[in-house]
Amino acid sequence: MTEPVRRAGVFALLCTLSLAVPLFGPEIAAALAAVVLLGAVAVTDGPIFDLLAYPDDYEDGRLYGLIAFVLAGVALGLLAVQSSMTSAIFVGTVFLIGYGNFGERLVRTRSDSDVVHAAGFCLIATVAAVVGQAATVAVTGGSIPSALPTILFLAASGALLAALLRDVLLLYDDPVVMLSVGLLLWLLAELDPALGAAEIAIALAITAALGYASYALETASIAGMLTGVLLGLLTIVLGGYGWFVVLISFFAIGGLSTKFRYDRKEDLGVAEDNNGARGTGNVLGNAAVGLVAVLGYAASEAAFLPIDAELFLFAFAGSVATAMSDTLSSEIGSVFEQPRLITTLEPVEPGTDGGVTWQGEIAGVVGAAIVAVISYALFAEVGVVGAAIIVTAGFVGMTVDSLLGATLEGPLLGNQGVNFLATLSGAIICALLGLSFAILG
Incomplete structure (x- = not known):
């Protein structure tokens, strides 16, 4: 067993101590955390130090990685005593990080593939989070069957977010990852999923399969893939499959449009980097508003927001129509005749921010129309007028993108x-x- 695997295994065992919160109460849990912290401060060398130390810890002779990890757990634990559900989320989050990291380290000994590493982390972290939450619910006298849909939804969402953050941040930033995941899961826990456990598992399988397809087709990086899967899962569970179809139409058509005459785009210097693979920044830049609309819809349905849920549906469709319109406009229009700056209509070089072509404008309107037709077919609230509104919003958003690019x-x-x-x-x-x-009306 390699040193990183042994270290990860010890950290995972330490994470198991988080069960002290539901088992014995916060006082005993705080005492255990204090013992671990004192031990981390006292140990400055020797075999135990070598077992627990990250490479950066050797410079100062302090187990700062372990200390930061325990303090992050304590910070989450202070909020975990509010209810049995918050305790379950706390234990699930700590299990997720500890055992997910251990599982990923084991996978690394068997494979050199980054996507396999990410998949291994997500799978093991999800299972660990389910076990941690279920154990807490059982200890606190709750019903595991009734809580299972929420447990599975939170476990999968947390694992995907953790894998994404670990891909973006440094390998030793687990304390930051733990806090971020815990806070997100407490937010999502307030929005009870309308789907059952089996339906959530199916949703996860569908989004994971489509996410891997985007990676295999080189339309998304690993971070972009993880972001897309997380957004897709949240959209299905909190909005529904109709919302997901609208969202995935953008990812699919937008991703394929990136490959449209890619060699020509490379010659013009306007091709996307990484062979067109979209990263987290690109995915979030185009889908963050849509995600907020999904969360707003779920909050409205749960009576947390005094706003008509239908407004969030239109906001979601308008944001996706804009993303589709802008992507098709730039990816298709960029390979045609010389673009003109939208503010002055003067000819500019290909790839100039704010440059547009008439072919791109037409492609953009078609993209918005695709989203409008899908929305019309899936949502009774949309109707013919609603579809026209979505096309208009997509065109306006595409134009705003060009104006902002030019200015x-x-x-x-x-x-x-x-x-x-x-x-x-x-x-x-x-x-x-x-x-x-x-x-x-």
Whole structure:
């Protein structure tokens, strides 16, 4: 067994001590945490230090990695005593990080593939989080069958977020990952999933399969794949399969459009980096507003927000229509005749921010229309007028993207910031027009 595997195994065993919170109460758990912290401070060399130390710990002769990990657990534990559900989330989160890391280390001894490492972490972390939450529910007298859908949803969501953060951050940033995952899961726990455990498992399998397909087709990096799977899972569970179909239409068609005449784009210098594979920043820049709309819809359905849930549906469709419209406009329009700057209509070099072509504008409208047709087919609330509103919102959002690119991109905004503001404008326009139609109708 290699040194990283042994270290990860010891950390996983230490994570098991988090069960002291539901078993014995916060006082005993705090005492155990204090003992571990004192031990981490006292041990400065020797075999135990070598077993627990990260490479950076040797410079100062202190187990800072272990100390930070325990303190992060204590911070989450302070919030875990509020109810049995918060205790379950706390234990599940700690199990997820500890055993997920241990599982990934074991997988690394068998494979050199990064995608296999990520898959191994997600699978083992999900199982560990389910076990930790279920054990806590059982200890606190709750019903595991009734809590199972929420347990599975939180476990899978937390594992995907943790894998994503570990891919983006440093390998030794587990304390930051633990806090981030715990806070997200406490938020999601307030939005009870409408699906059963079997349906959530099916949703997870579907999103994972589509996510891997995007990676295999080189339309997404590993981080982009993980982000897409997480967004897809949240969309299915909190919105429904109809919402997911709208979202996945953008990922599928937008990803394939990146490959459209890719050699020509490389010659012009306008091709996406990494052979067109989209990363986390690109995925979130285009889908973050849609995710917020899904969360808003779920919160409205759960009566946490005094806002008509239909408005969030239109905001979601408007944001996706904008993302689809802008992506097709740039990916298809960039290979045709010389673009013109949207603010002055002067000819500019291909790839210039704010440059547009008439072919790209048509492709953008078609992209928005695709989202509108899908929404019309899947949601009775949309209707013909609603579909027209979605197309309008997509076109407006695409135009905002070009205007921002010509004026603010570079000195003030990056590409992902422009994408975010454009999708936000499309969402707002769509929601406002949908509201106006509902009032007048």
